[in-house]
Amino acid sequence: MVAHLLRLKLQLLANLFRRSPLQLVGLVLGLIYGVGTGIIVIAGLFALRFVDAELARNTEVVFGAIIVVVYTVLPLFLGIDDTLDPRRFALFGMPNTKLASALAVATIVSIPAVVISAIALSLIVTWSRDGISVTLAVVSAVLIVATCLLSARVATSVAAFFLATRRARDLTGVLGVVALVCLTPVISALASVDWQRDGLTVLAGVERVVSWTPLGAAWAIPADAANGDFAGSFAKLFISIAWIGVLWLAWRGLVSLMLVTPERQPQAKRYAGLGWFDRVPHTPTWVIAARNLTYWGRDSRYGTSLVVIPLIPVVMIIALNIAGIPLQQLALLPVPIICLFLSWAVHNDVSFDNTAVWLHLSASTSGLADRWGRVIPVLLVGVPVLGIGSVLSVWVQGDWDLLAPLIGVSASILFSGLGLSSIMSAAFPYPTARPGDSPFAQPAPGATPAGMIQAFSFGAILLFSSPSIYFAFLGLTSNTDWYLRSLLTGLAVGLVVLIGGTLIGARVYTRRASDLLAFSMRN
Amino acid sequence: MRKPTVRKPRGAKEVPSAPRENALKITGLVKRFGEKTAVAGIDLEIAAGSFFGIVGPNGAGKTTTLSMVTGLLKPDFGSVEVHGVDVWSDPVAAKRKMGVLPDRLRLFDRLTGGQLLYYSGILRGLDAVTVKARTRDLAAAFGLDESLDRLVTDYSAGMTKKLALAAAMIHSPRLLVLDEPFESVDPVSAANVIEILQRYVAAGGTVVLSSHTMNLIERVCDSVAIVVNGAILDSGTMASVRGSKTLEERFVELAGGRKSAEGMEWLHTFSG
Numbered sequence: 001m002v003a004h005l006l007r008l009k010l011q012l013l014a015n016l017f018r019r020s021p022l023q024l025v026g027l028v029l030g031l032i033y034g035v036g037t038g039i040i041v042i043a044g045l046f047a048l049r050f051v052d053a054e055l056a057r058n059t060e061v062v063f064g065a066i067i068v069v070v071y072t073v074l075p076l077f078l079g080i081d082d083t084l085d086p087r088r089f090a091l092f093g094m095p096n097t098k099l100a101s102a103l104a105v106a107t108i109v110s111i112p113a114v115v116i117s118a119i120a121l122s123l124i125v126t127w128s129r130d131g132i133s134v135t136l137a138v139v140s141a142v143l144i145v146a147t148c149l150l151s152a153r154v155a156t157s158v159a160a161f162f163l164a165t166r167r168a169r170d171l172t173g174v175l176g177v178v179a180l181v182c183l184t185p186v187i188s189a190l191a192s193v194d195w196q197r198d199g200l201t202v203l204a205g206v207e208r209v210v211s212w213t214p215l216g217a218a219w220a221i222p223a224d225a226a227n228g229d230f231a232g233s234f235a236k237l238f239i240s241i242a243w244i245g246v247l248w249l250a251w252r253g254l255v256s257l258m259l260v261t262p263e264r265q266p267q268a269k270r271y272a273g274l275g276w277f278d279r280v281p282h283t284p285t286w287v288i289a290a291r292n293l294t295y296w297g298r299d300s301r302y303g304t305s306l307v308v309i310p311l312i313p314v315v316m317i318i319a320l321n322i323a324g325i326p327l328q329q330l331a332l333l334p335v336p337i338i339c340l341f342l343s344w345a346v347h348n349d350v351s352f353d354n355t356a357v358w359l360h361l362s363a364s365t366s367g368l369a370d371r372w373g374r375v376i377p378v379l380l381v382g383v384p385v386l387g388i389g390s391v392l393s394v395w396v397q398g399d400w401d402l403l404a405p406l407i408g409v410s411a412s413i414l415f416s417g418l419g420l421s422s423i424m425s426a427a428f429p430y431p432t433a434r435p436g437d438s439p440f441a442q443p444a445p446g447a448t449p450a451g452m453i454q455a456f457s458f459g460a461i462l463l464f465s466s467p468s469i470y471f472a473f474l475g476l477t478s479n480t481d482w483y484l485r486s487l488l489t490g491l492a493v494g495l496v497v498l499i500g501g502t503l504i505g506a507r508v509y510t511r512r513a514s515d516l517l518a519f520s521m522r523n
Numbered sequence: 524m525r526k527p528t529v530r531k532p533r534g535a536k537e538v539p540s541a542p543r544e545n546a547l548k549i550t551g552l553v554k555r556f557g558e559k560t561a562v563a564g565i566d567l568e569i570a571a572g573s574f575f576g577i578v579g580p581n582g583a584g585k586t587t588t589l590s591m592v593t594g595l596l597k598p599d600f601g602s603v604e605v606h607g608v609d610v611w612s613d614p615v616a617a618k619r620k621m622g623v624l625p626d627r628l629r630l631f632d633r634l635t636g637g638q639l640l641y642y643s644g645i646l647r648g649l650d651a652v653t654v655k656a657r658t659r660d661l662a663a664a665f666g667l668d669e670s671l672d673r674l675v676t677d678y679s680a681g682m683t684k685k686l687a688l689a690a691a692m693i694h695s696p697r698l699l700v701l702d703e704p705f706e707s708v709d710p711v712s713a714a715n716v717i718e719i720l721q722r723y724v725a726a727g728g729t730v731v732l733s734s735h736t737m738n739l740i741e742r743v744c745d746s747v748a749i750v751v752n753g754a755i756l757d758s759g760t761m762a763s764v765r766g767s768k769t770l771e772e773r774f775v776e777l778a779g780g781r782k783s784a785e786g787m788e789w790l791h792t793f794s795g
Binding site (some may be wrong): 282299353355365435436518521 | 593595614651
């Protein structure tokens with residue numbers, strides 16, 4: 001049976017390449033990225049061969065532990081479509097242990113397995129210093145591959161099994177983004193360590209702890225031996241073998257549990273009343289706005305954008321601050337950046353509705369109602385951000401003359417962005433993650449050049465805002481009279497593009513409504 | 524002494540001599556998807572007050588036809604009139620007269636059932652008070668009272684169908700176009716829905732529904748059209764189409780393609 005499953009897995013791997021050319025390009029890019037990272041790690045391991053044993057141990061164990069973490073955590077967030085989900089074999093009536101081992105063995109036929117095997121084998125080169133170290137490195141390589149693959153296997157099934165409900169999936173998506181962004185301060189903290197001076201001490205400190213955990217134990221076996229610490233080496237050999245045992249038992253238990261547990265039923269939550277619908281006027285325009293507002297809270301595809309947008313300026317500020325620009329000046333950055341991404345975020349709004357948009361079509365909703373319904377929620381969030389945020393920014397920055405151009409530039413970006421998005425979402429929709437899918441699930445790239453549309457919408461917003469930005473720049477560099485002009489131009493251009501954009505967008509929408517539905521049906 | 528009365532087709536007007544208005548008139552409807560012709564020239568007139576069934580095998584073009592009728596899919600050729608109003612040249616007026624239940628299209632399923640009904644009602648131009656009153660009535664009639672506060676995405680398939688049906692009726696249209704309305708609906712709910720539809724037809728409304736459950740169509744519809752490969756093979760009153768057979772027999776005869784189950788003897792030698 002192991003042979004059968006291996007052959008099945010090989011076939012599945014081969015099928016990866018039977019796709020449309022564009023998908024293939026994406027796949028190859030992904031491969032290059034994965035293999036490239038692998039090659040860098042391998043090159044590093046080779047280089048460590050020529051470094052003194054203690055430094056080699058510290059570096060290798062710490063980075064090795066990171067690799068194990070990646071193999072464990074990544075499947076949780078990516079929500080990988082598990083081709084070898086144990087439940088798919090539930091109807092074949094195989095004994096649990098046999099199925100569990102066959103499925104575990106089958107994971108060897110996968111790209112991540114090839115990468116980790118190559119890395120583990122390079123470990124032998126790193127420790128080809130004396131007979132015992134090399135022998136232990138071979139053992140260690142086997143243990144590392146087993147640990148990584150079993151961890152990934154268990155994590156994938158945990159993701160598919162426990163995180164399978166809609167709400168859990170929505171949540172992990174959002175949490176994943178937050179976690180990723182929260183890593184930035186950690187990275188910048190790491191970047192602030194004076195590696196020249198303290199680097200090795202920090203590394204050694206981390207190694208001392210990590211090498212005793214299952215994450216680093218397997219990596220430390222040959223490393224300790226090469227450093228003469230045979231007791232440590234054997235203790236860690238024991239730890240890593242024990243850990244593989246734990247993972248194996250967890251995997252076996254998971255398989256037998258999954259085979260007899262039906263898909264998890266989501267706990268249906270109750271929402272009393274009509275929510276936003278009762279708080280807005282009872283007209284088509286406003287119910288569409290209320291629907292969008294409701295979706296912002298309940299649909300992770302919107303949720304992730306809303307979480308990310310305020311974090312973008314934070315990351316930018318940290319990066320620019322590290323680069324040496326004082327925080328006071330950077331305080332002017334968040335408001336225009338948030339306005340830019342807020343207004344840009346809705347440039348593909350119709351596509352997010354997917355085929356549900358038929359209701360608008362069937363009710364012959366007017367183009368203007370549809371357009372404004374999608375613009376209003378952004379204005380409800382954007383205008384307070386613009387007003388309060390600008391005042392706060394200038395207060396931090398200190399020069400109250402800058403309030404006028406800051407409002408001018410931000411308003412120009414927000415309003416013209418919304419106007420342009422109104423046209424774009426009706427004229428050039430492109431496929432996006434479907435309702436209920438993970439916000440990271442990118443749809444199969446079709447004939448629509450999504451990247452070009454995104455870049456074009458983005459560029460057009462900046463283009464329309466350039467007069468206001470330019471006048472603000474003139475104010476900064478030559479004469480403060482330009483500040484008022486920046487404010488007025490920004491407001492005027494923004495409002496004209498907003499009103500013009502919704503009018504044009506409404507016409508396009510009315511003309512193309514059934515094409516829009518046909519488009520979403522193709523996705 | 525009472526005379527034995529001839530049973531009228533359901534929904535027939537009380538005055539037989541007056542010509543019945545057409546609720547739906549389809550002329551020369553054609554739709555191609557690339558090489559494949561999905562609908563190959565359909566002509567159909569459906570009188571107001573009919574309970575009209577469209578039957579056909581999988582992939583016969585029922586959904587494509589109904590999508591074009593309801594103004595969701597642009598036809599390549601042909602025209603559709605709803606109570607004399609052309610769907611594609613005067614969509615606003617035509618769509619106001621129609622309630623639609625499409626098959627396999629999503630709903631805004633992150634709304635609660637109550638919110639979705641409200642959304643549909645307001646989009647159809649009703650005022651808030653009317654929508655709320657009708658939501659209560661529809662929820663009671665379709666057995667959705669308990670579920671109005673739950674997200675549509677958490678509904679079962681049958682409940683989703685019932686909710687979509689309720690949403691299709693909320694603006695009291697003159698014509699209901701329902702694509703597979705009873706798919707995955709349990710028999711008790713289906714009986715309730717049929718009763719609602721029958722009362723609607725008795726009051727002068729028109730129902731056009733598609734299905735591949737012949738028994739059901741035969742039981743509830745007064746007229747029927749059989750669609751195969753994008754063309755109508757037979758249409759008319761139920762009695763005239765069916766003849767002396769059951770609708771299912773007549774359908775299989777027209778649609779052809781019955782395969783005899785030979786060469787499967789191994790299925791009868793059980794393995795364990």
